[in-house]
Amino acid sequence: MGEMEGRAPDPLSMRVSHADRERVAEVLRVAAGEGRLDLDELEERLDLTWAAKTYADLVPITHDLQPAVEPAPHKPVPRPGGTPPPAPEHLSSRSIMGECKRQGVWRVPAQHTAFALMGSVLIDLREAVLESHETLIQASAVMGEVKVVVPAHVHVVVDGTPVMGDYGQGKDKVPADLGPDSPVVRVQGVAVMGSVQVQRLPPPGTPKKYLGTY
Numbered sequence: 001m002g003e004m005e006g007r008a009p010d011p012l013s014m015r016v017s018h019a020d021r022e023r024v025a026e027v028l029r030v031a032a033g034e035g036r037l038d039l040d041e042l043e044e045r046l047d048l049t050w051a052a053k054t055y056a057d058l059v060p061i062t063h064d065l066q067p068a069v070e071p072a073p074h075k076p077v078p079r080p081g082g083t084p085p086p087a088p089e090h091l092s093s094r095s096i097m098g099e100c101k102r103q104g105v106w107r108v109p110a111q112h113t114a115f116a117l118m119g120s121v122l123i124d125l126r127e128a129v130l131e132s133h134e135t136l137i138q139a140s141a142v143m144g145e146v147k148v149v150v151p152a153h154v155h156v157v158v159d160g161t162p163v164m165g166d167y168g169q170g171k172d173k174v175p176a177d178l179g180p181d182s183p184v185v186r187v188q189g190v191a192v193m194g195s196v197q198v199q200r201l202p203p204p205g206t207p208k209k210y211l212g213t214y
Contacts, residue, residue, distance in 0.1 A: 013054055020142055020192070023115055024049050024058050027094060031065045055143065059118065062096045087129055095119030095144065103204075105129065111136045116144030116194065124149045125185065126204055134184040141165070141194030148187055148198045152177040157186045158198050165191035172200035 025046055032042040045061050052058045089107035093100045093114045100116075103124040110132035114121045123137065126149060139146045139160070150156055152174050160167035167190070187198055 013056060014193070016052055016055055016058055017192075019190070020055075020058065021049050021052060023117070023140065023142070024052075024062060027062050027065060027096070027115070030092070030094075031062075036065060055118075059097065062117070065096065089131075093121045093123060095121045102128075107131055108135055110134070111138070113137075114139040114146050114148075114189075116141040116146050118143045120145045120147070122147050122149070124204075125154065126151045126201065130183050130185075134186070137185060137187045138189050139187050139196045140189035140191065141196050142192045144194045146189075146191075146194075146196045148185070148196075149201050150185060150198065151203065152200060153179070153182050154200075155182045155184045156198050156200070157184065159186065159188050160196055161190045163190060163192045165193050166195045166197065167191040168197065170197045170199040174200055174202040176200060 028037065028042055028045050028049065031037045032039070037045070048061050049058065052061070087105045087107050089109060090102055091109055091112065093102050093112070095116045096119055097117065098119045099121075100119070101122040101124070103122065105127050107129045108125065108131060112123070112135065114123055114137060121139075121141075121144075123139070123146070137148060139148060148156075155176075155178050156169065158167070158169050162168075187196070189196060
């Protein structure tokens, strides 16, 4: 009896909330829109989602919809005329028991959604092209991690809700260099037994000995 009392609870046995079910349902709807699920499969999995009571019930529903690791971004190959192809645009970044990274040159729309379920998502904005002066990132994590990296000149507003987790801005490695025309990135969402962190870092490739201690 004493041994059972001292054992840590299994996270998968924890009860899920309506918001957890809604996030998984959104993953299913997006997958159907991309053609990865037909309508019958979507209806069947949505029924399972709304009937789920624990995280162990939710995880198998989306296990085949998210690759374990996304290919690392690479530099665009110049076209014959010398003009590089346009940077890719990503409307969302999702990870289900895996890893998703947005790095390098990519286009960020006015609204971007990041969600990690027992996985990790990295949103690196240091070389990204922000399509709007003000960008909203809806970042949420359930027993996972979402990290948003911004450069010195970007103004960040973090407004998230931690539930037995952590949601906030970490220790910057470079001082803020803000001006009246600095772009604004707002990070909103919820962290349930997980973490959503925003950190200001110097440009990629900066030697570690030059990193600040701010």
